[in-house]
Amino acid sequence: MSTAATEHLDVAHGGIPAGKEHIYAQAPVLSARNLVITFGRVVGLDGVDLDLYPGEILAVIGDNGAGKSTLIKCLTGAYVPDSGTITMNGQPVSFRKPQDARDAGIETVYQQLAVIPALDIASNLYLGREERRKGPLGSVLRMLDKKGMEHRAGESVQNLGIQTIQNMGQAVETLSGGQRQAVAVARAAAFGSRVVVLDEPTAALGVKESGMVLDMVKQLRDKGLSVILISHNMPHVWEVADRIHIQRLGGRAGVITPETHDMGEGVAIMTGAKKLAAPA
């Protein structure tokens, strides 16, 4: 890294993508203010703000240990922040566990995917929110509506334009990495009513499979969902993101857009070689 003084980019902090001003005129669907979380003496988040607007893809980038995953875990209920506030549509919320965030309409696709290899695709899509048969079979005998779930799982997968998965009764362990990712994304898309969070969805995938997953991410946005995308892959981020939130040393180094900044500048801000000018 150069020893030269940090260069300040001459661009306003928090740019808005051109042609999408109407999105950013709305109130954010999810807002975090001054989040702090510590693990013993280690500071995970040091007062982070984040705004996610309806129908946008917000990428979160940052070096290892910058607090990307920690931030996301606070927003999805996997961690409980020490201080700071989270609001959804203006209402303060408090997520004590992942299920709380899920109930509020935030679905997460974890890096480890959280799919069960031995169960079939339909069972995985509906895991934790199974639907029962109508009538006494369901209410008294608690019988699952297997046919119905399989049918609707097929629709969810089709809606995302995934052609390679046909048989919903197939065990997930027989699928490729990209197909498993597709199942996890389809689950999030089927149940996430407001926000879908994806943690490194392309990290383990080949070129073609990555393309498929990025297409699905765009479709989620086009359906009106808000997407938070964590990624190390700058070309992927610049391809799909509307705005890019840059984490650095547990704080927010700034928010840029793919139009106003190129990848080199993004990486420079991420590593601290450059700094964004303070907002006007």
Add this chain to the structure above:
Amino acid sequence: MSTDVTSAAAEFARRQQSPLQRVQHQLHRRPWLSPLFLLVAAFIGFFIATPTFLTPNSMGILLQQTAIVAALAVGQTLIILTAGIDLSVGAIMVLSMMVMATLAKDDGMPGILALLIGVALAVGAGFLNGLLVTRINLPPFIVTLGTLSIFTAIALLYSGGSSIQAEHLPRLLNFLGEGFGIGEFRITWGIVVVILIYAVMAYVLSQTAWGRYVYAVGDDPESARLSGVPSKRVLLAVYTVAGLVYGLAAWILIGRAGAATPNAVPDANLQSITAVVIGGTSLFGGRGRLIGTLIGALIVQTLQFGLSQMGVDQQWRVLATGILVIVAVAIDQWIRKVKS
């Protein structure tokens, strides 16, 4: 994709499979087939070896002998599906049985009350195992190794180490030893109870959300938790339900043995685990079917019973069971290696 693929891989896919490969393929698709074959083979073998084996009378006795291990193996299957193991099956059953019998005989308690307290105690014992596994995060092997000794000791201390004969017990406690005959073929109510346990648990495992959670928790507990499965509650429930099954097994055992004996069925633990493993359930959790366990329990008892009909000594029967376990698991491994 084009239909007239002529690549080397497509050629390979169309290759002629040897008969052995085809068998392997079918067995892979239906994992309960291989234990079933083993059972049929054992029947044919013993039928040829000893004429008294395949008589209605013998078959009735075989089923009665299978009932206890088959019942215990239901609880064992549930626990092994969650990637656990239960070494305290026999101890819980014996404790429950001794408490039922002692309450009824020494304290003159009505049969129904003694039965309910005995079964409730088994449920509590399973619940305790579950608490230790889920709250203190101890490995199931260690927990149940400990409770094996604890429950065995309590059963001996409580009963004073002596047996209680059936004639000192109310009819309800002996009831599952009674039954009805279809000609020479005799079915006890205990066998009926075992069949009911299997039917109910097979339904729960395959048709309810809770059943799916059992498989999910056993296959990948962290993913299950992140998917919204209440992993710890499911685990706790599995150990508790297993306890209930052991309590019912205790009731069946009194009727079967005609007495409550503190050292009854000494190899209950190993036999129940053997039945589960032979039935094709993975010790790593998440894979297996209850029907396999039933077949597995039948295989173990068929071998025992058939060899004893042939006049083979007990030691040789134990040795044969040991070989059977290794052969069955080896076949299972071979089937899993199939190329799809």
